[in-house]
Amino acid sequence: MSSEPRERWGSRAGFLLAAVGSAVGLGNMWRFSYLTAENGGAAFVVLYLAMTALVGLPVMLAEFTIGRGAGRSPVAALVHFGGGVWRPLGILFVASGALILSYYSVIAGWTLRYGLDALVSGFGSDAAGRFDAIAFGPGAAAWHLGFMALTIFVVGSGVRTGIERTSIVLMPALFLILVGLAIYAWTRPGSAAGYAYYLQTDFREILSFDVLKDAASQAFFSLSLGMGAMLTYASYLGREDNLPSESVVVAGSDFLVAFVAGLVVFPLIFALGLQQEVKDSTTGALFITLPHGFAEMGGVGRVVGFFFFAALVVGALTSAISLLEVVVATAIDELGWTRHKAVLVAGVAIALLGLPSSLDGNVLGAVDKLSGNVFLIFGALALAVFTGWFMPDPEGEASVGTHGVRWFFLWRSLLRFVVPAVLAVVLFYAVPDTWTALAALFR
């Protein structure tokens, strides 16, 4: 056990902004927009919203309940409520956090680099060439290491002075920037086709398991679920918070940000006539198509582009700190390390782990699939089963701080039946896909 007393959030708003900061990130802007483009637009958005409400929300409440109830990081919290057999699940959470951060930081490094492009040189006309030149290689590795250093600095400053303060300052800024950009996109001639693509649903497209798989994995990735980030943040809460309402606020804000990001990306892309390019480039949608558009917009494009990438950097940073915090809090609780030692050792190890992803796009893609489509989904499934079937009195624990909510029974039933069933189907479709991506690396 650590000799330092356990930290606490300074205020309810501080916790909420930190949790929303964890949820809102590259997932809402980069991953959401390329998956929406890949899966046919509005139909995907509807399915993703359904997954967020039906499957994401119950799991988030489960993570909050376990984290606050135990007041410990994932491994100790699961052992607290379930005994030693659940230790491996906690360890899987920590491993997922480390793995996700290792490549997440590489993409975050790109956003830093593009932000700097906007300031220093403007966006060049050869957007695809620029992306190829900077995305992978020694330069990308250096930016990845720089971003990791920033993350290490914030987490090293502690829960209240580091994580909470950073989120309180940066999250409102991110909201304002995105809304401003959405209004700007709305004023562009030709944006109407973008709204149509994004918002007019063709429901025939919803009925495919492949789209379901992407929608579910996107919901969990975007809500930071299935690897203990929300659990760990909740472990710094007091007993007076109303967890069901906090879950709704966090999940609702996360969806809202993704939705508004779509209101920026799609109208702009259609206004600039770049829709074909988006369909062709998937993962590169944000990093090739938009800079291409910004370059054509001239001086205004530099300003708009700067704010756009600044928002991405903010989102990435507040998410990355939650990923690192899971590993750090575990090292503090399990090994009795000080925060400084834990941050340095974990941060440097994860930075090194990310080097292969910074050098090779296939590695990054495979690690993204493995962690997002398999580890997070499996983690969330196991957590739902744990809370629904094995944890003693989850309803009682979740209702502390509320006035007794009647639908706790519904929550428990979702965790027992609906969430495991949906996630088992998702895993069934995700595993072969991921296996192919991994096997290709070793060929």
Ligand code: PHE
């Ligand atoms: N939710 C973050 C995003 O949308 C990513 C993340 C995943 C953060 C898992 C923490 C845990 O970018």
